[in-house]
Amino acid sequence: MEEKILKLKEEILKKMSEIKSQVDVENLRVEYLGKKSEVVEILKNLKNVEESKRKEVGEKANSLRQEIEKMVENKKEELKELEYVARIENSEKIDISLPTEKSIGSLHPITITERELEDIFTSMGFTVEDGNEVETEYNNFEAVNVPKYHPARDMQDTFWLENGQVLKTQTSAAQNKIMLKYGAPLKAIFPGRCFRNEALDASHENTFFQMEGMMIDKDVSIANLIYFMKTLLSEVFKKDVEVRLRPGYFPFVEPGFELDIKCPYCDGEGCKVCKHGTWIELCPCGMIHPNVLKMGGIDPDKYSGFAFGLGLSRLAMMKYSINDLRVMNSCDVRALKQMNVK
Ligand code: FA5
Numbered sequence: 001m002e003e004k005i006l007k008l009k010e011e012i013l014k015k016m017s018e019i020k021s022q023v024d025v026e027n028l029r030v031e032y033l034g035k036k037s038e039v040v041e042i043l044k045n046l047k048n049v050e051e052s053k054r055k056e057v058g059e060k061a062n063s064l065r066q067e068i069e070k071m072v073e074n075k076k077e078e079l080k081e082l083e084y085v086a087r088i089e090n091s092e093k094i095d096i097s098l099p100t101e102k103s104i105g106s107l108h109p110i111t112i113t114e115r116e117l118e119d120i121f122t123s124m125g126f127t128v129e130d131g132n133e134v135e136t137e138y139n140n141f142e143a144v145n146v147p148k149y150h151p152a153r154d155m156q157d158t159f160w161l162e163n164g165q166v167l168k169t170q171t172s173a174a175q176n177k178i179m180l181k182y183g184a185p186l187k188a189i190f191p192g193r194c195f196r197n198e199a200l201d202a203s204h205e206n207t208f209f210q211m212e213g214m215m216i217d218k219d220v221s222i223a224n225l226i227y228f229m230k231t232l233l234s235e236v237f238k239k240d241v242e243v244r245l246r247p248g249y250f251p252f253v254e255p256g257f258e259l260d261i262k263c264p265y266c267d268g269e270g271c272k273v274c275k276h277g278t279w280i281e282l283c284p285c286g287m288i289h290p291n292v293l294k295m296g297g298i299d300p301d302k303y304s305g306f307a308f309g310l311g312l313s314r315l316a317m318m319k320y321s322i323n324d325l326r327v328m329n330s331c332d333v334r335a336l337k338q339m340n341v342k
Contacts, residue, residue, distance in 0.1 A: 004038075005042065005060050016028065022076060043062070043065070108336070110316045113316040114312060121232070129188050131174035133193055135166055140169060140172075143175065152251045157197040167194075169196050170212075171191065175292065179216070184298045184299075188214055193208070205326060209316075212310075220305050222287060230243050243262075244279065256285075256286035261282050265318075273321070282315065284309050
């Protein structure tokens with residue numbers, strides 16, 4: 001048995017050294033580690049090995065299995081590296097001496113969407129404000145009615161800096177500063193990059209963009225909020241968009257809503273954009289909580305207002321029919337070219 005293990009090892013080493021593709025590595029893995037492989041057979045049949053030798057044979061067979069796993073892993077990495085180098089040297093070789101007219105680049109879909117929204121909002125009398133990417137804990141949480149130990153902090157897995165500040169998890173972090181700067185009445189939007197420690201998937205990134213908006217004045221109501229959002233989204237999608245509100249919880253608004261739009265691509269008939277669900281969740285919003293107004297130096301008995309936090313990255317995804325958010329941050333020119341951005 002021990003001889004057999006030794007022979008198997010030599011055989012694998014030889015085959016491994018001749019392999020040139022990932023498919024062959026995988027085939028070799030299945031051949032030597034798959035359910036019907038000799039290594040697995042040896043392990044399965046240990047009970048038939050003479051008792052005095054069983055432990056030693058078991059250890060050798062197990063260590064062979066581990067060695068093969070390691071070899072397969074190393075080979076895969078080595079081939080990946082070689083494939084990358086070959087790609088760079090052949091199909092993706094960049095000749096920096098070529099004239100540049102043909103690839104002058106374009107704006108990113110998120111930038112284009114952001115600018116479009118800014119145009120629409122400024123035409124409705126909103127100012128465009130800037131927010132910080134590194135924020136104080138106070139601005140990101142306390143000033144929007146999320147005190148320490150409030151359970152709502154769990155909804156946004158936060159990147160903390162050593163000095164106690166945070167990478168802004170939401171554009172709402174700028175609400176307080178803007179209220180203090182302008183007072184009421186106030187109409188402002190503030191787009192920005194946000195960061196959360198997310199499990200990444202096609203619609204979740206750890207770095208993404210939101211566009212926040214606030215309108216504060218005497219007698220501002222939910223009807224104003226619905227009107228603004230409907231007008232805005234109809235402009236964005238260049239057609240009359242139907243919206244609906246569902247209850248949603250955010251500590252800085254009361255009442256709070258999730259605003260959905262009827263899928264502008266299929267008019268609610270069902271398509272892959274709305275995942276055949278008719279409605280698309282697009283923009284949490286609500287009437288600004290009196291505590292938040294107070295902290296911003298605005299008298300809630302005199303003024304009321306609405307706020308919304310549009311998912312800008314997701315809106316750009318919809319506008320440009322991009323089905324995976326992660327491409328947006330990939331800096332891969334091939335992906336950006338496919339986005340059909342003019
Ligand atoms: C908020 O961030 C609230 N600050 C929004 C708000 C503002 C509510 C004002 C009320 C009043 P939420 O966590 O749901 O809420 O995020 C808002 C939008 O940002 C989401 O609808 C989504 O479009 C986008 N978003 C959130 N997390 C991610 C992520 N990891 N990747 C991409 N987009 C995201």
